[in-house]
Amino acid sequence: xxxxxxxxxxxxxxxxxxxxxxxxxxxxxxxxxxxxxxxxxxxxxxxxxxxxxxxxxxxxxxxxxxxxxxxxxxxxxxxxxxxxxxxxxxxxxxxxxxxxxxxxxxxxxxxxxxxxxxxxxxxxxxxxxxxxxxxxxxxxxxxxxxxxxxxxxxxxxxxxxxxxxxxxxxxxxxxxxxxxxxxxxxxx
Numbered sequence: 001x002x003x004x005x006x007x008x009x010x011x012x013x014x015x016x017x018x019x020x021x022x023x024x025x026x027x028x029x030x031x032x033x034x035x036x037x038x039x040x041x042x043x044x045x046x047x048x049x050x051x052x053x054x055x056x057x058x059x060x061x062x063x064x065x066x067x068x069x070x071x072x073x074x075x076x077x078x079x080x081x082x083x084x085x086x087x088x089x090x091x092x093x094x095x096x097x098x099x100x101x102x103x104x105x106x107x108x109x110x111x112x113x114x115x116x117x118x119x120x121x122x123x124x125x126x127x128x129x130x131x132x133x134x135x136x137x138x139x140x141x142x143x144x145x146x147x148x149x150x151x152x153x154x155x156x157x158x159x160x161x162x163x164x165x166x167x168x169x170x171x172x173x174x175x176x177x178x179x180x181x182x183x184x185x186x187x188x
Contacts, residue, residue, distance in 0.1 A: 002081075002095045002096070002098070002103070003076040003081070003095070005103060006072065006073065006076055006098060006099065006102075006103045006106075007073060009103050009107055009127070010072075010073070010106060012106070012107075012110055012124075013043065013065070013109070013110045013113070014062070014065060014066065014069065016110055016113045016119055017040055017061055017062050017065050019117070019119055020061070020113070021117070024036055024116070024117045024118075025037040027116045028116065029112045029113070029116040030111075030112045030181045030182065031109075031112055032160075034112075035116070036113055036116040037061060039109050039112045039116065040061040040064075040065060040113065041061070042109065043105055043106065043109050044057075044061075044064050044065055044068045046101065046105055047068035047069065047071065048068065049101075049102075050072060050075075050094070050097060050098050051071055051072065051075060053071075055067060055071065072098060072102065075094060076095055081093065081094055081095040082095065085097055087101075088152045100134070104131060107123055107124075107131060108181075110123075111123055111176065111181070112181070122172070123172050123175075125171075128171045128172055128175055129171070131175055132174070135159075135178055135179060143159070146158040146159045147159050147160065147162075147180070159178075159179045159180045160179065160180020161180055162177060162178055162179075163176075163177040163183075164177065165177030165178075169183075
């Protein structure tokens, strides 16, 4: 199930990367410090973090993402998936760590990339429901840490400050606001 979920999310993210025009890579993203290219670079870096290695880079973000996803998918499809790894949240299996970090990142950063490059921003309902349940289940003291830049390492910010969104807003808008993204504003 985890490997299949990762595969589907990686397919969707890869499609977004493939549709970025050359003149859009420097567009600002909803992540304040990153351009569209910066979003993809971050996702690739996090794939490497999951595997405790650096992903080789070229000048092509699509090629680089494909290599990163190949390595993660290979780990998910191997005996390594069940190995215990140390994480900032405590020990868990490699596949659970991938599922809770990089796989979820593909959804949220897929939205960031879509917003930055004018692509379809719709997050699949199943992903919305799963991410909403996970985000709102985080205890308040841990959520404070998630919202603190650098709490999990230099340059790492799990969530930004919450952006108020009406309670009756669509679930996608509520999720995005909760994790620190403005679902309405197109300006950065």
